[in-house]
Amino acid sequence: MKKLLCIIPIMIVLLLSSCADKTNNSGKATVYTSFYAVSDFTKTVAGDLVDVINLMPQGMEPHDFEPTATDISKLTKSDLFIYNGGGIDDWADSIIDTLPDTVAVTRLYDTENTDPHTWLSFKNAYAELNTICNALSDIEPQNKAVFEANRDSYIKKLEELENEYKNAGFGGLKMFVTHGAYGYLCEELGIEQVALEGISGESDPSPAQVAQVVDDIKKSGAKCIFYEPLEGDKTAQAVANEAGVIALPLSTFEADDENRDYYTVMSENLEQMKKGLK
Ligand SMILES: [Zn+2]
Structure with a gap:
């Protein structure tokens, strides 16, 4: 009996630490994003099914941001990291190789653009929402249909606004x-x-x-x-x-x-x- 009592706390610790590896206290997957636009798109697609955290402090603009050691430590415990690429968040390129295999990484643009402000075009915004939807579906396949519905209804709303711009x-x-x-x-x-x-x-x-x-x-x-x-x-x-x-x-x-x-x-x-x- 004494032996068993000893084993149970160890099992609880193991169980808790394995939970902490994949999810946070809310039981949801944790997704980090490199700056506000990526964070907003991810929240739109994820709804309340995933905890989306913007690595950059609120109100800070991304051109001169560099993450701290604490930021990187947080990233290593997340399930997914999404960043833009194309020159707005170059710091991310240098840290993704240091992340453990448990963290999935999605870069929205593979090429180096001369102008990094991709999200301000409607067409690019649709593509980014789609890539984010796929990335979320990869880590949470059970919620794929909800992510797709969130993406589709938002793109529909944006298409109406795009028409207003065009007109x-x-x-x-x-x-x-x-x-x-x-x-x-x-x-x-x-x-x-x-x-x-x-x-x-x-x-x-x-x-x-x-x-x-x-x-x-x-x-x-x-x-x-x-x-x-x-x-x-x-x-x-x-x-x-x-x-x-x-x-x-x-x-x-x-x-x-x-x-x-x-x-x-x-x-x-x-x-x-x-x-x-x-
Ligand atoms: Zn800018």
Whole structure:
């Protein structure tokens, strides 16, 4: 009897540690994502069947993020890690080889893109939702039908919004922005994006770049320059004042202080673009 009492606690510990390997306290699989857009898409497809955790602190933009040792330690205990690829979360490429085999890894883009802001195009967003759906179905095959239904209904909703964008008559217009994140969206809509800071959004524009954009805005007859709300409107306001136009916010969906989903943010972006472009 004494011997058996000794074995039972060991068995409980083993049982608990094996549970901890695959699931968390809620009994659900744990999926980590590299930044906000990937996290939001994953939550949309997963619903409440999976615990989705964004590795990046809320409100932080991904271009200059580096994970801490604690972040990486958390990742090693997860079931799945999803990241974008294409230059927005390069740190992930260097850590995936260090993760144990128990962690599945999905990279949404295999190629190195010159512009990493893939998710801002509707077509890319559909493809990303689909890849995420497949990745979740691989780790939770019993929930595949629910993931697929979540993906399908969301894409349907987005397709209606995409039509609103297409019917807004933006084709042939020039769109001035501080951070050049909207290249794929602009391409889909036939808009020419002119970016003050380039695609990395990191460096401050030189006085010569500012002067060039001010000149370009005046010549084009545009009435607005858009800025990323998380970056603030200081640069955009300075350009707007000099060019005699207005500055409006336009989200890159790289992060969101209010935890809004992609559909909500893209709907608001559409309203801002109608105000600023037409
Ligand atoms: Zn960016």
